[in-house]
Amino acid sequence: MxxxxxxxxxxxxxxxxxxxxxxxxxxxxxxxxxxxxxxxxxxxxxxxxxxxxxxxxxxxxxxxxxxxxxxxxxxxxxxxxxxxxxxxxxxxxxxxxxxxxxxxxxxxxxxxxxxxxxxxxxxxxxxxxxxxxxxxxxxxxxxxxxxxxxxxxxxxxxGNRSLSLGFFEAARTINPVPRTVALAGEDTEFGQNVLAGARANVARLGLQVVYDRNFPASTVDHTPVVRAIQSARPDLVFVASYPVGSVGMVRAINETGFTPQIFGGAMIGLSFTAIKAQLGPLLNGIVINENYVPEPSMKFxxxxxxxxxxxxxxxxxxxxxxxxxxxxxxxxxxxxxxxxxxxxxxxxxxxxxxxxxxxxxxxxxxxxFGPDGEWEKSRILFVQYRDIRGDDVGQFRQPGKAVILYPPALKTGDLIHPFTRARTQ
Missing domain, CATH: 3.40.50.2300 (Response regulator)
Incomplete structure (x- = not known):
């Protein structure tokens, strides 16, 4: 119809x-x-x-x-x-x-x-x-x-933990291991669910939460959100957002010059081609969840x-x-x-x-499927964007632009850190 x-x-x-x-x-x-x-x-x-x-x-x-x-x-x-x-x-x-x-x-x-x-x-x-x-x-x-x-x-x-698990597992590979984290999410059912899972992962890893707040889904200017996070001086910044919030947070972190060890999260929209073309090199270094990327390990x-x-x-x-x-x-x-x-x-x-x-x-x-209708085993990817140049969408068909960090069975590269270094790769 x-x-x-x-x-x-x-x-x-x-x-x-x-x-x-x-x-x-x-x-x-x-x-x-x-x-x-x-x-x-x-x-x-x-x-x-x-x-x-x-x-x-x-x-x-x-x-x-x-x-x-x-x-x-x-x-x-x-x-x-x-x-x-x-x-x-x-x-x-x-x-x-x-x-x-x-x-x-x-x-x-x-x-x-x-x-x-x-x-x-x-x-x-x-x-x-x-x-x-x-x-x-x-x-x-x-x-x-x-x-x-x-x-x-x-x-x-x-469940809720899956959309942040790979982010924090990748962070554990840093030496010395990060100790502080900021959690920011849209005030929606998605944002609340994902941050609930992130808190569970953070507690399991023994990280100190120095910022934990939601922002309205209607937010237009995300700069005040990023500045508040920056003032808490976290090693890691994890964001749970839908497309408008995802774009806003990426632009704000670039405009403020904030450089944590790792920036990213469950940022829906960054994997959409129009947004990738819009943001281009601003994506470099970001660690987010994906579901499919054209890496060699994903040839089903x-x-x-x-x-x-x-x-x-x-x-x-x-x-x-x-x-x-x-x-x-x-x-x-x-x-x-x-x-x-x-x-x-x-x-x-x-x-x-x-x-x-x-x-x-x-x-x-x-x-x-498991008893609750979810997959019996998790397979949420966490990738790091790299070597993105200009706004040509054809580059995203190539391997190496979204390197898989997690899960181990599908991994195609190691985390580049800190964020300042990763942004130049």
């Missing part, structure tokens, strides 16, 4: 859905196309500050849909998407999922992008006992404990072919030209599709049971 459907009336929605169903079912000769579609519903941030990620993830999902339909669909039925623009507003999410379930009567559910957009739908989904595939959530199921929730971001059993079967397809569609879709997060949107549907095929029916209980006990082969590697 076209994203414009978000503003239609009930009668218009029913008419649009009926028309789409007729078009999908009546225009081809194969049994799969003649059957009633399997409808996968979701919200996605297609406008607002989350649109950069949302559009990228939508393309990843559409590549899977087109491929599966070219092979005859699922269970001999074509796959159809029903989705709405949540406008990057968590407040819109519950109503959209109620509409997807009660009005559109979708067969399967996926989430919008990110913690802030995933969590608001949980009570709605749980009330209907549906499987819910989460797209890049952190700590969402810590409170709900819903046994039909599954999440494709490789946080693992560490099918990943290169997928990225070629994504990048061929990106310009027309008006989205990120590299799309290094989009493989996870494709992979989550690989998993859901494999589960439906194995079960042989749209049976929410049986699909969830199968997903809990099965290891899935995907383009982002093998995925096995």
């Amino acid at each position: 076209d994203k414009k459907a978000a503003g239609l009336t009930r009668r218009q929605l029913l008419g649009t859905a009926a028309t789409a169903g007729i078009a999908a079912a009546g225009s081809a000769q194969s049994p799969a196309r003649a059957a009633e579609p399997i409808r996968i519903g979701f919200a996605m941030s297609l406008t607002g500050p989350g649109a950069g990620a949302g559009k990228m993830m939508l393309v990843g999902r559409e590549i899977w849909k087109d491929e599966i339909n070219a092979k005859g669909g699922l269970l001999g039925r074509p796959v159809q998407f029903v989705y709405y623009d949540d406008q990057s507003n968590p407040g819109n999410v519950p109503g959209l999922y109620a509409k997807l379930i009660d009005l559109d009567r979708v067969d399967l559910l996926c989430s919008s992008f990110g913690t802030n957009q995933i969590a608001p739908a949980m009570p709605i989904v749980m009330a209907k006992n549906m499987v819910y595939m989460g797209l890049f959530g952190t700590g969402v199921n810590d409170t709900f404990r819903y046994d039909r929730y599954f999440q494709i971001l490789p946080n693992g059993p560490e 079967p099918g990943i290169d072919v997928f990225l070629e397809q994504y990048q061929s569609r990106a310009k027309a879709a008006g989205t990120d030209p590299l799309g290094f997060w989009s493989p996870f949107a494709y992979a989550e549907l690989q998993i859901l599709g494999q589960a439906v095929t194995a079960v042989g029916a749209i049976d929410q209980a049986r699909i969830a049971d199968y997903m809990h006990r099965t290891s899935f082969r995907t383009i982002v590697g093998d995925v096995k």
